[in-house]
Amino acid sequence: MTPVTLPRPGAEGSSATAAAREPDVLCVDLVRIFSAAGVEVQALQGLNLRVDPGELVAVVGASGSGKSTLLTILSGLDTPTAGSARVAGHDLLSMGARERVAYRRRTVGFVWQQTQRNLLPYLTAAENLALAMEVARTRRGAERARRTSELLDLLAVGDIADRRPSELSGGQQQRVAIAVALANEPRVLLADEPTGELDEATSAEVLEAMRSVNEELGVTTLIVTHDPTVSEHVRRTVQIRDGRTSTEVLRSTRTDEHGQEHAIAEEFAVLDRVGRLQLPTEFVAALELRDRVRLGLEPDRIEVRPGQDRTPSTAAEAEDADRSGPEPGADSPDAGGDGDGDSDDATGIAPREEDR
Ligand SMILES: Nc1ncnc2c1ncn2[C@@H]1O[C@H](COP(=O)(O)OP(=O)(O)OP(=O)(O)O)[C@@H](O)[C@H]1O
Structure with missing residues (x-):
């Protein structure tokens, strides 16, 4: 295999290095509302996402959660209704037509689920790459041929450079598609369900290929997928629910006292800039949480408790509750506090005794 000497994005000089410190993808309170036949659909409902230069991130979520809407916006094909979205220094809301064309040609690369969207059927793998470089006006002559073979080798498809897409397996087609997406030397690689078919x-092989491209070239990579196994191949998986980022899974490896490496996956809820977070559906269901919850601030954690059973709805019920006193083992309104009777409720959501 040819040694890989491809340049890493953002490695060109001091100003590029300074720019590389900014996130490559930054979405703040991103909203996208579609109107169809008089009905409004809020596909993105204030989504926040930050992806740093060189990161590999998977975005997962149920059907209809807003994954494709997000990717379509990041790829410059659609504009959000509100909020802000910046990719590699480009403001996607204010970008004019000319900047949008340049952005799509040179800043981002795409891999779609369907081969026909990635590759021209009548061109060979190598010709598809050459065409992508022609369109982006990057490299010429021998330089172009050298980059073509380096990229195809990097994706382990160097030996089928002269075949057309119909002569390739699904996995090979997606590897060539990744090479084509990288031909314009993008800062950011965006993939929409690259393993969907x-x-x-084969999905595992393609995801591993994307991981090695990310490691070798340092290209910031965002993969949107249904594939539940994706989190085994990436360090960070972001879950979207109802048009917002809800949880993240971070994977790391730890070495035990016998020198053995263990993969560790930890799930986190995502806290946005103003302190909002989404509770996992199964937690909400387990405690039958609805409408209102009680929050309590402990020295090292915040408690969320059902609100509905403890709020008497009538004066008579309130009196009953007062007479019977607190349930055995139930927390007082000062739960988790210092016992001085002052509310430790920094949120102001849990009512104090005198407010009932
Ligand atoms: N052009 C459109 N017009 C109207 N509604 C749309 C449009 N595009 C998406 N939606 C709606 O926005 C919501 C999010 O759709 P989106 O395609 O982003 O979800 P998704 O997570 O990618 O789903 P899937 O995994 O099934 O592709 C859905 O309710 C969808 O019906």
Whole structure:
């Protein structure tokens, strides 16, 4: 295999290095509302997402959660209704037509689920790459041929450079598609369901190929997918629910006292800039949380308790509750506090005794 000497994005000089410190993708309170036949659909409802230069991030979520809407916006094909979205220094809301064309040609690369959207059927793998470089006006002559073979080798498809897409397996087609997406030397690689039409084993190979491209070239990569196995291949998986980022899974490896490496996956809820977070559905269901919850501030955590059973709805019920006193083991309104009777409720959401 040819040694890989491809340049890493953002490695060109001091100003580029300074720019590289900014996130490559930054979405703040991103909203996208579609109107169809008089009905409004809020596909994105204040989504926040930050992806740093060189990161590989998977975005997962149920059907209809807003994944494709997000990717379509990041790829410059659609504009958000409100909020802000910046990719590699480009403001996607205010970008004019000319900047948008340049952005799509040179700043971002795309891999879509369907081969016909990634590759021209009548061109060979190598010709598809050459065409992408022609369109982006990057590299010429021998330089172009050298980059073509380096990229195809990097994706382990160097030996099928002269084949057309119909002569390739699904996995090979997606590897060539990744090479084509990288041909314009993008800062950010965006992939929408790149393994959607592949079997499990081939999906794993393609995801590993994306991981190695990310490591070798340092290209910031965002993969949107249904594939539940994706989190095994990336360090960070962001879950979207109802048009917002809700949880993240971070994977890391730890070495035990016997020198053995263990993969560790930890799930976190995402806290936005103004302190909002989404509770996991199963937690909400387990405690039958609805409408209102009680929050309590402990020295090292915040408690969320059901609100509905403890709020008497009538004066008579309130009197009953007062007479019977607190349930055995139930927390007082000062739960978790210092016992001085002052509310430790920094949120102001849990009512104090005298407010009842
Ligand atoms: N052009 C459109 N016009 C009207 N509604 C739309 C449009 N595009 C998306 N939506 C709606 O926005 C919501 C989010 O759709 P989106 O395609 O982003 O979800 P998704 O998570 O990618 O789903 P899937 O995994 O099924 O592709 C859905 O309710 C969808 O019906």
